[in-house]
Amino acid sequence: MKKCALLMAVLITASISVPTDVQAVPAFAKAFKARVTDKSKNADFVAAVTAAKCNLCHFATPESKSKKQKNDFGKEIGKHLSKKNYTSTRIREEAAAVSKEFDAAFSKVMAAKNPSGATYQSRVDAGKLPGSVNEK
Template sequence: MKASFPSVISMVLVFVAAAPVLFALPPIDKEWKERYIEKNPPPAYKEDAATQKCNVCHEPGGKKAKNEYGKAVGKHLKKADIDALKGNPPAMKKLIQDALEKAESEKNEKGEKFGDIMKNGKLPGSK
């Protein structure tokens, strides 16, 4: 089956449009893991984080909808800022780590600070 020229162009445009979203996530995930997973957390926390993956910050079933924790991080971290620092890994690291630190003091709908939730061995986006 041959693909028509318009369908090939459509596929390329979809990929190009999605590329900035796809490439914005790995630095955040990497820095989150460095901050919260590589510092010897309880084994169950590490396993939960490995299982939940994107759902630490996003609602299950879609990466566009952020959970409460993802929204808290997003208040302090904008995609445009990440994009502007792509050629400067140390500055990007600082930007992301600062946003994660600020999100720790944000509270969920129950009034619990995300930092306290994580210190108690639970993932911040869990309900």
């Protein structure tokens, strides 16, 4: 009986400590939706963002299903926003400050140029996802 209990404890601990796929920071996704997607009048763009989900900023490779890799848009966001600065507690307690930070960051990101020379805003205006999906 003790062995069974020990085995169960080990299995539970192992299942909890197994790393999972990286997910988009919910606060960043909500900020993008509020500042870009919800303001877009392009139905194709809205549908593409909804379908892309994590692939808006991340991508997986055939060798690895992990979405730790960021596409060019995700890397640009990473230059202006750091996940560690946006805990759920801070977002709740400092909502006005966080909102201003998101406004400033997304203004800079959308004005930045992607590797092909187009701004992210011009891609959005054309109904395309801002970043390249499944590319480095």
